[in-house]
Amino acid sequence: MPILSPADQEYLRQVFAERLRDPVTIVLFTQRVTQIRIPGYECATCRETNQLLEEVAALSDKITLEMHDLLQDAELAQQAGVEEIPAIILKGHNKGTVRFIGVPAGYEFATLIEDIIEVSRGTTELSPLSRETLAKLAQPVHIKVFVTPT
């Protein structure tokens, strides 16, 4: 049973066809569904996230999904600074790091789709002044935006 309805799939397929420019890789740190459960390591939303992203990636040949198991690929997760799963890292024309921690449901799904498109194009709708300010930042900044599904 797909998470995305046929209508949503068709809509996204069209949006991706029109707006994606260059390839995007979605790196997903998760828990593999087949893995033996280890007490304390259950991931409540990994299964749903895995399926949702597989469905999204199937809607455009410009989107590649790269799945890693947090425990099996612990070293890679550490390099990526991933501590919680599911964790999504977008790779394309972005200069900085774009990540989603937790299932991107509700409004965050729209944010994820928009970010996939912007990472593919390397452009955002930020004002020229904002872009200039951001390009001249002296120190690294880690912005955490905490949300709940709505």
Added chain:
Amino acid sequence: MMAIESDKVTADVVEVSEFPHIAQRYRIFAVPKVVINESLEFEGARPEAAFVAMVESVAGRQDEETPQG
């Protein structure tokens, strides 16, 4: 968006209802809540210019710190 524009920026969107320990650590009672470099924080949405100004206030500006000449 900011992380797409600057190599200095890491942006995490955290779905906090899945991670009660994070909600507790950052004392999250309302969303959206934004925390920048574990120091500056605010609740609610901000206009783009105000948000960028806050990021700049934390990160500083290159041409202020680089000596001229």
